[in-house]
Amino acid sequence: MGLQPIPSFESPPLTEVAVGVILPPMPLQTRHIGEFWSEIRSEYPITEDNPPIPSAIEATSRSFDVRLLTIPPLRRVFMMTPNREYVIQIQEGRFLHNWRKLPPEATYPRYPVVLERFQSAWRRFSGFAMRSGLGDPIPSGYELTYVNELDDPAVHGIPAFVKSLDWQKLEPEFLLQPPQATNIAWSFTLPEYKGAMNVSSNRVTRPDGKTALLVVLSCVGPASESYSLEDWFETAHQWIVRGFTDLTTPEAHQFWKREA
Numbered sequence: 001m002g003l004q005p006i007p008s009f010e011s012p013p014l015t016e017v018a019v020g021v022i023l024p025p026m027p028l029q030t031r032h033i034g035e036f037w038s039e040i041r042s043e044y045p046i047t048e049d050n051p052p053i054p055s056a057i058e059a060t061s062r063s064f065d066v067r068l069l070t071i072p073p074l075r076r077v078f079m080m081t082p083n084r085e086y087v088i089q090i091q092e093g094r095f096l097h098n099w100r101k102l103p104p105e106a107t108y109p110r111y112p113v114v115l116e117r118f119q120s121a122w123r124r125f126s127g128f129a130m131r132s133g134l135g136d137p138i139p140s141g142y143e144l145t146y147v148n149e150l151d152d153p154a155v156h157g158i159p160a161f162v163k164s165l166d167w168q169k170l171e172p173e174f175l176l177q178p179p180q181a182t183n184i185a186w187s188f189t190l191p192e193y194k195g196a197m198n199v200s201s202n203r204v205t206r207p208d209g210k211t212a213l214l215v216v217l218s219c220v221g222p223a224s225e226s227y228s229l230e231d232w233f234e235t236a237h238q239w240i241v242r243g244f245t246d247l248t249t250p251e252a253h254q255f256w257k258r259e260a
Contacts, residue, residue: 006238007245010257014108015149019118020096022141026134033077033090036128044079044088052076052091088121097121111237144236145218161213161252190239194232195221197239217244
């Protein structure tokens with residue numbers, strides 16, 4: 001990664017960070033989720049049911065791993081702090097902990113705080129799983145996602161934020177003018193066989209009716225004996241922050257008050 005300090009911003013456009021693990025099949029039932037919530041409800045008193053995140057189908061050179069379901073998958077359960085800023089998500093095959101920018105004026109607590117809250121929640125769930133006869137929930141993979149919500153591209157222009165969309169350099173000769181909407185995706189390979197970083201960008205409509213450019217950076221990779229959970233997340237964090245900095249413009253960095 002080099003010796004340069006990791007970039008940071010005083011006012012980043014970050015609206016959500018999700019830290020999580022991918023789990024192998026385990027005998028998790030609805031009652032287990034309720035029992036675990038009873039242990040943490042003083043800190044995460046609000047619950048909400050959501051559709052499960054689809055599990056990826058892993059392909060190898062020899063076969064596809066596909067499981068046929070005889071019953072519907074478990075719901076994805078949210079367990080939230082009173083202000084809904086921190087969220088534990090549990091579903092079959094995944095355990096996630098999110099920070100969300102709620103209320104809108106909330107300040108990002110910085111990555112070490114978000115990671116520590118995930119690690120604390122994960123330790124508690126792991127201990128619960130062992131006590132409840134679910135076995136040791138050893139992760140089969142890891143994931144780290146940053147969601148950035150950039151100001152209305154109709155006002156600033158998409159190229160003002162994202163380098164790879166510098167439309168002005170294309171010098172259109174006919175009718176095409178700088179776009180006001182875009183949907184793009186990139187994928188980058190992480191070092192040491194740690195997986196990939198996927199980046200997507202698309203225009204969204206906020207609840208207030210205004211539009212924004214959503215830039216999502218997500219690292220996903222397998223667990224391995226060659227590196228620890230902490231080592232994988234350190235790599236993923238470095239790649240997401242440095243990658244976001246590489247993909248966005250110096251003008252945007254000034255707008256977000258870059259510190260390093």
